[in-house]
Every structure is written in C-alpha cells, then in structure tokens.
Amino acid sequence: xxxxxxxxxxxxxxxxxxxxxxxxxxxxxxxxxxxxxxxxxxxxxxxxxxxxxxxxxxxxxxxxxxxxxxxxxxxxxxxxxxxxxxxxxxxxxxxxxxxxxxxxxxxxxxxxxxxxxxxxxxxxxxxxxxxxxxxxxxxxxxxxxxxxxxxxxxxxxxxxxxxxxxxxxxxxxxxxxxxxxxxxxxxxxxxxxxxxxxxxxxxxxxxxxxxxxxxxxxxxxxxxxxxxxxxxxxxxxxxxxxxxxxxxxxxxxxxxxxxxxxxxx
Amino acid sequence: xxxxxxxxxxxxxxxxxxxxxxxxxxxxxxxxxxxxxxxxxxxxxxxxxxxxxxxxxxxxxxxxxxxxxxxxxxxxxxxxxxxxxxxxxxxxxxxxxxxxxxxxxxxxxxxxxxxxxxxxxxxxxxxxxxxxxxxxxxxxxxxxxxxxxxxxxxxxxxxxx
Ligand SMILES: Cc1cc2nc3c(=O)[nH]c(=O)nc-3n(C[C@H](O)[C@H](O)[C@H](O)COP(=O)(O)OP(=O)(O)OC[C@H]3O[C@@H](n4cnc5c(N)ncnc54)[C@H](O)[C@@H]3O)c2cc1C
Ligand code: FES
Ligand code: FES
Numbered sequence: 001x002x003x004x005x006x007x008x009x010x011x012x013x014x015x016x017x018x019x020x021x022x023x024x025x026x027x028x029x030x031x032x033x034x035x036x037x038x039x040x041x042x043x044x045x046x047x048x049x050x051x052x053x054x055x056x057x058x059x060x061x062x063x064x065x066x067x068x069x070x071x072x073x074x075x076x077x078x079x080x081x082x083x084x085x086x087x088x089x090x091x092x093x094x095x096x097x098x099x100x101x102x103x104x105x106x107x108x109x110x111x112x113x114x115x116x117x118x119x120x121x122x123x124x125x126x127x128x129x130x131x132x133x134x135x136x137x138x139x140x141x142x143x144x145x146x147x148x149x150x151x152x153x154x155x156x157x158x159x160x161x162x163x164x165x166x167x168x169x170x171x172x173x174x175x176x177x178x179x180x181x182x183x184x185x186x187x188x189x190x191x192x193x194x195x196x197x198x199x200x201x202x203x204x205x206x207x208x209x210x211x212x213x214x215x216x217x218x219x220x221x222x223x224x225x226x227x228x229x230x231x232x233x234x235x236x237x238x239x240x241x242x243x244x245x246x247x248x249x250x251x252x253x254x255x256x257x258x259x260x261x262x263x264x265x
Numbered sequence: 266x267x268x269x270x271x272x273x274x275x276x277x278x279x280x281x282x283x284x285x286x287x288x289x290x291x292x293x294x295x296x297x298x299x300x301x302x303x304x305x306x307x308x309x310x311x312x313x314x315x316x317x318x319x320x321x322x323x324x325x326x327x328x329x330x331x332x333x334x335x336x337x338x339x340x341x342x343x344x345x346x347x348x349x350x351x352x353x354x355x356x357x358x359x360x361x362x363x364x365x366x367x368x369x370x371x372x373x374x375x376x377x378x379x380x381x382x383x384x385x386x387x388x389x390x391x392x393x394x395x396x397x398x399x400x401x402x403x404x405x406x407x408x409x410x411x412x413x414x415x416x417x418x419x420x421x422x423x424x425x426x
C-alpha cells in the first residue's frame with residue numbers, strides 16, 4: 001500500500017472541507033472495496049477521509065411508505081433490521097446475501113452504491129424499487145444514478161448521505177452467485193408498486209439495467225410464467241472466465257422467474 | 266505517523282503507526298500477537314478474523330487507525346485462567362483442525378456466529394456463516410461439528426446461569 005494521510009472528520013461539513021483542501025483524496029466507507037484496492041496498489045490517494053465517525057450517515061428510519069437508510073449503515077445492520085424486514089423483506093434478504101458475515105460487519109450501503117461494481121447487489125434494489133439517493137449536494141433518482149461500469153452521477157467530493165426506498169407491494173431478489181467471491185454473476189430484483197412493475201438486473205452487463213420487456217409482461221400478470229418465454233439478447237452483456245454472455249442472458253430470465261416466485265411466496 | 270490507542274484483549278495499548286498499517290500488521294508485528302494469521306491478499310480467506318467492538322471482521326481489511334478507541338479481541342484473548350474457551354475446546358474434541366492455519370480465524374468467526382444465534386445453530390446455518398473462512402485441509406466437516414457442539418455447550422451454560 002502507498003502512503004497517505006488519514007482523516008476522521010466528525011461532520012459532513014468537515015469531510016467536504018478536507019476533500020477540497022487535498023490533492024487527490026478518497027472517501028473511506030467500510031473499506032471492504034477500497035482497502036483491497038489500496039493493498040493491490042490500484043489506487044494511491046494522497047488523503048483518505050474516513051466517514052465512519054459522521055453521525056448524519058447512520059440510522060434506519062421507516063415512515064409513511066418508505067425506508068430511509070443512512071449511507072454509513074452496514075450490510076449486517078440492514079439484514080438484521082426489523083424495520084427493513086417488515087417494510088421490504090427482499091431488501092433485508094439482499095443485504096444478508098452480500099459477501100460473508102465478516103464483510104457484512106463493515107461494508108456499507110453508501111460505499112456499495114458509490115462504487116457501482118457491475119456485479120454488486122444493492123444497485124439492483126436501488127433501481128427496481130426506484131429509490132432516491134440523497135447526497136451532500138442534491139437528490140438523485142435511481143435511474144440517473146448508475147451511469148456505467150464503476151461510474152455514477154456523483155461529482156468529486158459529493159458524499160452519499162442516505163438512500164430512500166419506497167415500500168413495494170411485492171418485491172423479490174434472486175442472485176446466481178460467484179461461488180468464490182459471492183458477487184452476483186447475475187442478480188435480478190423485481191418490484192411491484194402502485195405505479196407499476198420494475199425489473200433491475202445486476203451482474204449481467206457493465207452496469208445495472210432495467211429489463212422493460214419483463215416489466216410490461218409482469219404488469220399484465222405478475223407470475224413467473226408471464227416471463228418464462230422471454231429471451232434476453234446476449235449483445236453487450238459481460239463475458240469472463242465465470243460465464244459467457246449467452247449464459248448470463250439465459251440466467252437473467254431464470255433469476256427473474258425465481259425473483260417473482262419469491263416475491264409472491 | 267499517527268498515534269492510535271485501542272484495547273486489545275482487555276489491555277490498553279497505544280502506538281505510533283503509519284496510516285497504511287493494517288490492523289493485522291499492527292496486531293502481529295507491533296503487539297507480537299501472532300495467533301492472528303494472514304492467508305491471502307484478497308480479503309477472502311478469513312485467517313485474520315478478530316473481533317472489533319464485538320463484531321467479527323477481517324483484520325487484513327481494516328486499517329489500524331480505523332480501530333482507534335475500539336475494543337479488539339484476538340484468539341489469544343479467548344482462554345481464561347489457563348482454560349480453553351468452549352469453542353477452542355470443541356475444536357480439539359471434534360478434531361476441527363489439521364494444519365491449524367485457518368483455526369484462529371475459524372474460532373473467532375465461530376464465537377461471533379454463536380453469539381448472534383442464541384437460539385442454537387443448524388448445520389446449514391453454520392455452513393452459510395462460514396462463507397468467509399477457507400480451510401485447505403479438513404473439508405470443513407469437523408469444523409461444522411465442533412461449532413455445533415460448542416453452540417450447544419454455550420446454550421446449556423447460559424441456561425444454567
Ligand atoms: C470478500 C468480499 C466479498 C464481497 N462480496 C460482495 C457481494 O457478494 N455483493 C456485493 O454487492 N458486494 C460484495 N463485496 C463488496 C462489499 O459489499 C463492499 O462493502 C462494498 O462494495 C463497498 O462498501 P464499503 O462501505 O466497504 O466502501 P469502501 O470500500 O470504503 O469504498 C468504496 C468506494 O465508495 C466510496 N464511498 C464510500 N462511502 C461513500 C459515501 N458515503 N459517499 C460517496 N462515496 C463513498 C469510496 O470513496 C470508494 O471509492 C464484497 C467484498 C469482499 C471483500
Ligand atoms: S488474510 Fe485472508 S481474509 Fe484476511
Ligand atoms: S486446518 Fe489447515 S487450513 Fe484449515
């Protein structure tokens with residue numbers, strides 16, 4: 001790991017000030033992606049600004065048809081939250097399937113979505129539930145947040161503060177895991193709300209995306225059978241040593257069917 | 266250098282460290298507590314598991330400076346008055362180790378897992394909860410048996426108290 005200067009600000013204002021004053025700064029959430037990256041010398045920030053001591057970033061609040069989760073909330077706390085389990089059980093399931101218990105004890109939801117790994121789990125929930133991402137500067141709609149592989153709408157120095165998830169009538173998540181890393185080879189989150197059905201796919205492409213053909217079919221009939229015949233094109237999907245693009249395309253339909261079954265179950 | 270203070274196995278410790286020092290390096294190289302192991306470079310093997318403020322974490326994926334003010338428990342802090350912790354005892358009894366390299370991490374993960382499941386542990390749950398700990402020797406079977414037994418011992422002990 002290269003040398004850096006470490007800071008632990010106690011407020012968002014201080015964190016922003018430190019960021020502006022530094023050469024090449026990086027925020028630190030739970031460190032479960034950033035620290036491995038630093039260890040591999042794939043990043044060499046001049047300053048690491050730890051967000052862990054900022055009280056504004058913590059806490060889960062369920063109220064009037066939505067659940068607000070502070071960006072610093074750890075995966076284990078989302079998985080174990082009675083509020084989340086009651087309001088959006090699929091979201092608690094998803095958090096409990098990230099990595100392993102040790103990673104879940106440190107990794108945060110804000111770090112996960114800011115990182116926008118193509119095979120991360122949370123982006124699927126954020127997009128399917130049509131969540132709103134609040135930052136130190138503005139509110140960003142889910143559809144505008146994930147802009148590419150490891151790319152988001154966040155500007156330099158902008159900190160994710162909380163994510164607000166509207167409660168769905170029915171929601172389900174299924175992932176086909178990489179057996180070594182637990183990341184999603186393909187993960188599909190389906191959600192039905194008063195304004196319609198949304199289907200978000202992670203792991204399959206460079207960035208999370210909506211499968212609109214399935215959304216239309218599920219809006220007519222919210223059953224696994226309604227989408228069983230949908231063939232997802234393999235063009236533009238990821239291909240690596242874990243799975244070909246064709247296999248991923250096939251998995252999208254299989255995971256979507258299972259996610260609908262889980263939402264109904 | 267940054268000054269960092271924490272409690273390790275009940276003892277207050279303070280030292281100057283480079284911010285890039287990992288918690289596992291601090292524990293092994295500064296404190297000379299070498300029971301905590303390093304088995305990989307990729308945050309995947311779990312040989313380095315310790316508890317920070319009561320939660321099992323990979324100490325190779327935490328900076329020492331992040332543990333400022335924290336309570337840290339390592340494998341050396343489990344035994345009491347020369348007596349092994351029930352989880353350590355169960356690993357011995359059920360032959361839950363061969364070379365022993367993964368064992369400190371396995372045991373620290375097991376202690377945390379048992380604490381989070383006071384109602385007891387099924388084999389399926391134990392296997393799922395061990396996802397962050399790799400063993401190249403045992404095939405996991407006896408590790409699972411040891412954790413199942415230790416969970417029962419600890420439940421009985423709580424009931425008796
Ligand atoms: C062994 C292992 C297995 C894993 N398996 C999975 C898995 O199955 N599924 C999955 O989804 N993930 C998985 N992960 C990743 C894990 O979920 C990470 O916790 C997550 O990707 C990053 O969150 P973090 O809080 O650790 O962020 P960090 O690593 O601290 O930061 C990641 C990035 O986000 C930025 N950042 C952090 N917080 C904020 C904020 N509030 N505002 C703006 N920017 C911020 C940082 O600057 C950095 O660029 C795994 C990780 C490991 C080590
Ligand atoms: S040394 Fe392998 S996970 Fe920490
Ligand atoms: S006993 Fe040898 S690695 Fe587990």
